[in-house]
Amino acid sequence: MPNLGLQKVEKWFAQQNWQPMDFQRETWHTYQQGYSGVVNAPTGSGKTYSMLFAVLIHHIDNHPLDYHSARPRSLQLIWVTPIKALAKEILLSCHKAFEALDLPWQAEIRTGDSSAKDKQSQFKNPPEILITTPESLHVIMATKGYSSMLSKVQCIVVDEWHELIGSKRGVQTELVISRLNALCDKLRVWGISATIGNMDEAIDVLLFAIPLERRKLIKATVRKEITLHSVIPDEIERFPWAGHLGIKLADKVLQIIAKSKTTLIFTNTRAQCEIWYQKLLDLNPDLAGQMAMHHGSISKDIRDWVEEALYEGRIKAVVCTSSLDLGVDFRPVETIVQIGSPKGVARFIQRAGRSGHQPGAASHIWFVPTHALELIEAAGLRMAIEHDDLEERTPYIRSFDVLIQYLMTLAVSEGFNADEMFIQIKNTYCFTSVDPIEWQKVLNFLVYGSDSLQAYNEYKKVEFTTSGYYFVQDKRKILRHKMSIGTIVSDAMISIKLVKGTHLGVVEEWFVSQLTPGDVFWFAGRALELVRIKDMTAQVKISSSKSGKIPSYMGGRMPLSSQMSEVLREKIYQYTEGIVKDIEIEVLKPLFEMQQHRSIIPKRDEFLIEYFESKEGFHLLLYPFEGRSVHEGMAALIAKRLGMIMPITFSIAMNDLGFELLSDQEIDVDLLLNKALFTTKNLASDIQSSINNVEMARRKFRDMARISGLIFTGFPGKQKKERHLQASSQLIFEVFREYEPDNLLYLQTYDEVMTFQLEESRMRKSLQKIIDAHIIISKPEKATPFSFPIIVDRLREKMTTEKLEDRIRKMTAELVK
Secondary structure, three states: OOOHHHHHHHHHHHHOOOOOOHHHHHHHHHHHOOOEEEEEOOOOOOHHHHHHHHHHHHHHHHOOOOOOOOOOOOOOEEEEOOOHHHHHHHHHHHHHHHHHHOOOOOEEEEOOOOOHHHHHHHHHOOOOEEEEOHHHHHHHHOOOOHHHHHOOOOEEEEOOHHHHOOOHHHHHHHHHHHHHHHHOOOOEEEEEEOOOOOHHHHHHHHOOOOOHHHEEEEEOOOOOOEEEEEOOOOOOOOOOOOOOHHHHOHHHHHHHHHHOOOEEEEOOOHHHHHHHHHHHHHHOHHHEOOEEEEOOOEOHHHHHHHHHHHHOOOOOEEEEOHHHOOOOOOOOOOEEEEEOOOOOHHHHHHHHOOOOOOOOOOEEEEEEOOOOOHHHHHHHHHHHHHHOOOOOOOOOOOOHHHHHHHHHHHHOOOOEOHHHHHHHHHOOOOOOOOOHHHHHHHHHHHHHOOHHHOOOHHHOOOEEOOOOOEEOOOHHHHHHHHOOOOOOOOOOEEEEEEOOOOEEEEEEHHHHOOOOOOOEEEEOOEEEEEEEEEOOEEEEEEOOOOOOEOOOOOOOOOOOOHHHHHHHHHHHHHHHOOOOOOHHHHHOHHHHHHHHHHOOOOOOOEEEEEEEEEOOEEEEEEOOOOOHHHHHHHHHHHHHHHHHHOOOOOEEEEOOOOEEEEEOOOOOHHHHOOHHHHOOOOHHHHHHHHOOHHHHHHHHHHHHHHHHOOOOOOOOOOOOOHHHHHHHHHHHHHHHHHHOOOOHHHHHHHHHHHHHHOOHHHHHHHHHHHHHOEEEEEOOOOOOOOOHHHHHHHHHOOOOHHHHHHHHHHHHHHHOO
């Protein structure tokens, strides 16, 4: 019976009083024709059903007589999701679809949280749909019998592809697809993605093995309406500084919470999440029991409870981090609050989409600035949303650490043939440029531990057998590898448990190492007193103390994205041109007027440099408006180039607006600050000589050593201390540096530092903009509104919070004289 599946789906939609969206119909039709592709649609528009029903319609149409009575009893669809929380949402959608179509199919979740019993059952009696993560798929492939389990898969759907593409988890996904293409006949590959700036490249990465004529991009015409409101401070400080303003606006946030059924309050860090949760409870104790907290370090049981309570509308507000960014459908959520700059347009839109999470519903998001200048970013975000100006996601290429881990995964289970595997990995975007010599180096690494480590047996892991296949035979090495699969690398974590045994979550080892028994800290919304540290567990008890440390986490400062820096500059330029369309810019007029009075606000064709003297020394400030990460590299570069002209030492500070070079020597800025200083000639070598790129590479190499298996973090409950892991990775790094500088992992380390940490290509573009602009050197008598927050950021590293606030009060009093 033709179109039986489609008829049943349309009937079910009608029973729900729904109408299929045009892009859903197009997806269903395109899938039936055998295409692979990407569904590009906004949050809450029905993307899940577009792909899920496509697969189910195809099955029904191909089995019209027995679809409702006979199960395929083999895995048909793999659904890859980047986060576990989203897996539960997809599972619920599957169950609704099965019931609607009278299909006796089963869908199950496979993540790191799944029990050993469930995992074994999925091998013996696989469900028709497996909802999983990239890491769990690799764990499956580390198990003998995986090829039989996966051989009948018809389709793999990669959800939230825009989140995976710019990470090594995206590389893991590429490798899974390359293996499935070898195992499965006529595999369809589909992605679900929000809009990103390089959508064509994103499609190419995911569908690299699919011929161009068999690919489709299905783009929803429905537009998600997002309304951005800014929380405006009652008073705009003319000399702002980062971090202090947001918490002062907590009363206004409470008013937002009171007016909404359910509110998600997004913070950028776990420490900020804890601070805001406690502050809101302090101001309104009645929220106890109605407000919760959700971040990645809180235990799974607590996070599950929060998600369930959100879904059922049982709580008023949740303070959270990116742990609730993606995909999860919490329909009771009416309002989103963003604390501080999200640093990226796409991240802001993603978070806004957590409200109004259904087709046609509008999203409302409130922006709470943590200092006055962030209001410029709010105005820029509004403009970027209106024009769909979104960031690009740079895909990883030549990630040999992930490739080595993947080959180990295959070698511990069913082994691999080198010639066949070379063809498969060449059929991925990430590894298409790998040549036969490099491939042999990878194999040598697995067998001998690389040229410089071949004297040590622990690095010899894979054996070439008489069958022509590569295998791992050592059971201990097999176990160690299975415990290490994955590319999400974080610092060693300490488990937080009450003395009575309840697990509360984890914090980073470096934070706990600063505590002594009796110290109080806040975690998961509670004051906890440290009782003792045993192995990798901190035993604690509830404290009645009202004060305590807040755990902070490494890497808490996110860089400003390229698109955010564009809209930030645009809003500043518009102000100089008399274009003031946003309330945020209107209220910042006193600050802008003070900047104009003390110095200038650069116009579209100008580049501002400020130079003045204070008790601290001589302050040189430059304003590329490119974000902290670019400014970090550029500051070191300019300091190095000035140091080549004259003997001088600088202290360096930076924020998203610009950077400061502070010295105790006066320099002739009119003579030295010329366009030659900003040349892009020999940029790569100048960067490498201007910053401690060796130290940056060492830190990066530690992560790559973990992923590639060069270092082992330890068995559960017996993890090695972070300092021991760091020492081990540094030792191997130095061996490569001294004796094997052409080692693929060693070379990859520097490539990643330049591409992702220092953003060399973005810095090159920024330097060219400076060369093309008219350089204006302003010499104010005192610090300006633009320079003040950069100076404060430098002082922050040296002072306690109390001393810093006292110092800032004195500085502000001096500046307003």
